[in-house]
Amino acid sequence: MSDWQSLAKISKRQRNLKNAALIVFLSIVSLPVLLPFFWMLVISLSARTGGVESAVLWRACAVLMPATLAYVALHLSLPRHRIWSALACLAAAILGLWVTVGSELHLNNYRFLINPNLIEDIRGSATAGGQFPWVWEAFGNSLLVAASSTALKVSVATLAGYYISRFAFAGRSAFLQGLLLIEVFHPWMLAIPIFLVIFWVGLLNTLTGPILVLTAIQLPFFIFIMKGFFDAVPWDIEMSAMTDGASRRQAFWYVVLPQVRAGLIAISVLGFIQGWEEYVFVTALRTGTSYWVMSTYLYYVAEDVMGVDYGLVAAVSVFYIIPSLALYLFCQRYLTQMTLGGIKG
CATH class of the missing domain: 1.10.3720.10 (MetI-like)
Known part of the structure; x- marks a missing residue:
């Protein structure tokens, strides 16, 4: 019985090491793919008339990247609790953004969703594509x-x-x-x-x-x-x-x-x-x-x-x-x- 228990512990340890190596590998290869999307999201929530501050981008990504990688780790290690893992990581990301760049965030760039003439007001009617629709x-x-x-x-x-x-x-x-x-x-x-x-x-x-x-x-x-x-x-x-x-x-x-x-x-x-x-x-x-x-x-x-x-x-x-x-x-x-x-x- 002791031999079987030791073999089971060795097998479990090897499986955990493989899962950890897989998570590390996925984290490394996903960084170049996820970073542009995070930048786009942060720019849409923080950019103002004067432009975009790079410090805001990096602080926000310093919160979003670990939250995403934590979700990947929980998703692989706790497959039965995927919804709770996603909610926990989302709550952590929102809290981290509020603490780090909360004063820079706004929804003014999304006003085109409720203003049918926003693009025309910003650019005028004489555009390369003609009259903009809603x-x-x-x-x-x-x-x-x-x-x-x-x-x-x-x-x-x-x-x-x-x-x-x-x-x-x-x-x-x-x-x-x-x-x-x-x-x-x-x-x-x-x-x-x-x-x-x-x-x-x-x-x-x-x-x-x-x-x-x-x-x-x-x-x-x-x-x-x-x-x-x-x-x-x-x-x-x-x-x-x-x-x-x-x-x-x-x-x-x-x-x-x-x-x-x-x-x-x-x-x-x-x-x-x-x-x-x-x-x-x-x-x-x-x-x-x-x-x-x-x-x-x-x-x-x-x-x-x-x-x-x-x-x-x-x-x-x-x-x-x-x-x-x-x-x-x-x-x-x-x-x-x-x-x-x-x-x-």
């Missing part, structure tokens, strides 16, 4: 583009991936090779042909054009992803359901589709983020200021010949990344569970 108009358009293109991509990629995985049809290999060939060419190389096609079909200066273009460009990659997920689901599960009386459609909807839930969530998150951050085609497929999205809104806010208001740019940037960050945080639990298929006896 930020919520651009936000709604971006949300429409991202959500609509994601719904189309997920629906088509799921059905196409299932059909390619389950059925042998004439030209199947050529179709797969064609999808790979499409992925070789960068979408930006097709900007001019796409513009001409959108112009000829009458979708120029409409949000329908970017939605369809983003869907068509990203579909080949998503089809390959879903085909791989469906390949991992055994035939036996589907055949058993149909043997018990289910139709092919019922077997697909109630048996096969739940097995590839991780793949559906993965392509949904990826498709939404790609649609949300799109700039090239939403700009190339419009003339003048027929519509605004968040990417073009942020671009023209930052492009000021009279001098950049860094606090305003940082505030718009923080507002811009919130939907993508919230979506990832909500879905990360499902993205890390990539178990596929399985035969249940």
